[in-house]
Amino acid sequence: MRKHDIGFAIVGSSMSIVFFMIVNFLTSKNILWFVYPSILLLIWPIGLYCLKKEKYKYFSLSISTLIIIFLIIENILNSPEHLWFLYAIFPIIWWPILVFLGKKAGTLAVAWIGAGTTILYYSDLNILLSPGYPWAVYPAFVVLWWPLSLYHARRKTYFAFSIQASVLISAFFITVNIISSPNTIWAVYPIFCVLWWPLSMYYFVYKRSLKH
Template sequence: MQKQDIIFAWLGSILCILFFLVVNYLTNPDYLWFIYPTFFILLWPISMYSIKHKNLKLHSLFTSVILILFFITINYVHSPFHPWFLYASYPILWWPILMFMEKGRKTVSLAIIGSLMTIVYYSFLNATISPQYPWAIYPCFVVLWWPLALFYAKKKEYYKFSIAASLLIILFFIAVNTVSSPNTIWAVYPIFIILWWPLSMYYFQYRRN
């Protein structure tokens, strides 16, 4: 890939963005729809530059910045009363962080730190921006799988992983049942199914050996 290809990509992107901007202004100035194709168009020269220099770390950084700016713009234009871009921007930031931390991203310590940071971050947003419902339990449940799976995968203790993972899922369903519909005890149904995971691991692996 030559330098002229990247220059062409940048010039072509600028011309396309200007074209969409003019069409948007002439046809429907009340609705800024040109920002949607602009986001995807900008990925063209950035991707070509990263491929030319064989730098995926730089690509993750630039793409993350553009994606976050895109969310901020959409948020400000369409719903400035609620900063929802804060929910989506945080996981995007972890893409370049993990790309730059080549050795650390495979460690359990980073997984624990990242999980704790995520839990604190979304719990803070839940308490300050939208305290009506404790929705933070959902991203907290998801992110806890990161250190849990990594820890037991390194030790190759799959039976213990099934026990720990089952406990995590059971606690999650109990929490959701409690905060969502405390008058109806429905969590027992998925919990019954989940218990078959460690039981099957025990009887078909350990008992057979």
């Protein structure tokens, strides 16, 4: 990659941003829509520079910072009464963290720390910003698959994984049933389907492996 490629990207993106800004203020100054293409245009020179210098860690850091700034601006401009950007930035922050960790990002310790901090973060948001409904169970359910799947994949304990995963899924549906519609017991239906997973693993995989 040649030097003038990066220079062209910087000049091109800068000129385009200025152009969109002028058009925005001349035609519809009440709506700051130039911010949206500007974010994409800024990624162009940053991406080229980091690719040329092989600075992939700094690429993840700069782009994630750019996205977070964009979300904060969008939040302040359009709906300042509700700080919804706090819900979105946490997984974005984890992108550069995992990139900087390198090979350590694939360890079970990082998976548990990531899952634990995610559950704690969204539980705090749930309590402080929107206590009306315990929605934190949904991201908690999703993020718990990270350490669970990593643990069993490394040990190749697929039958044990099917059992523990089925317990996790069943607990999730029971919890959602209780907090959402306690008067209607519907959790038994998806749980019944989920139970076929460890049963099939036992009879067609685990039991046959014991015979051999």
